[in-house]
Amino acid sequence: MIKFLVPDIYLNSVYDLDLELLKKKNIKGILIDLDNTLLPWNSSRIDEKMTEWLLNAKKMGFKFCIISNNRASRIKECAEKLGIPAVEGIAFKPAKRVYIKGMKILGTEKEQTAVIGDQLFTDILGAKRLGLFAILVRPLVEKEFFFTRFMRRIEAKILKRVLKKESDKN
Numbered sequence: 001m002i003k004f005l006v007p008d009i010y011l012n013s014v015y016d017l018d019l020e021l022l023k024k025k026n027i028k029g030i031l032i033d034l035d036n037t038l039l040p041w042n043s044s045r046i047d048e049k050m051t052e053w054l055l056n057a058k059k060m061g062f063k064f065c066i067i068s069n070n071r072a073s074r075i076k077e078c079a080e081k082l083g084i085p086a087v088e089g090i091a092f093k094p095a096k097r098v099y100i101k102g103m104k105i106l107g108t109e110k111e112q113t114a115v116i117g118d119q120l121f122t123d124i125l126g127a128k129r130l131g132l133f134a135i136l137v138r139p140l141v142e143k144e145f146f147f148t149r150f151m152r153r154i155e156a157k158i159l160k161r162v163l164k165k166e167s168d169k170n
């Protein structure tokens with residue numbers, strides 16, 4: 001199980017993502033989480049910097065699709081504002097179906113698809129189970145649903161162990 005919880009990259013935010021590196025890896029499509037990855041949790045305020053980042057990435061040839069466990073109406077509203085499609089409420093991450101549907105929308109194969117999200121047990125777990133390139137980012141804000149907060153504490157512990165294991169390897 002733990003190997004499915006290890007992201008390929010761990011970043012402070014999407015802004016630190018090396019898009020050239022993804023290009024070299026032949027990544028063409030990105031499944032991206034909404035809350036705390038693209039937007040602050042449960043807020044519809046879209047940061048201008050984020051819009052620009054998306055635009056630039058699109059110009060570089062990347063396609064995006066939102067995968068979110070939030071309410072369908074909120075996902076739809078944000079997807080429209082951001083100008084990118086979203087997987088519509090068929091299941092919840094980490095269910096494989098969500099990612100498979102997303103890849104269908106992107107028109108990409110597994111090895112051409114990356115996933116960006118802020119949670120190990122949803123975003124990353126689902127990505128790794130399918131063998132997708134998984135990018136973990138730090139949550140944009142800490143104000144969250146209490147269950148998410150609880151999971152974060154567990155995540156922090158696992159991440160610490162994982163990072164230690166990685167550094168032991170090097």
Ligand SMILES: [Mg+2]
Pocket residue numbers: 033034035036037117118119
């Ligand atoms: Mg999230």
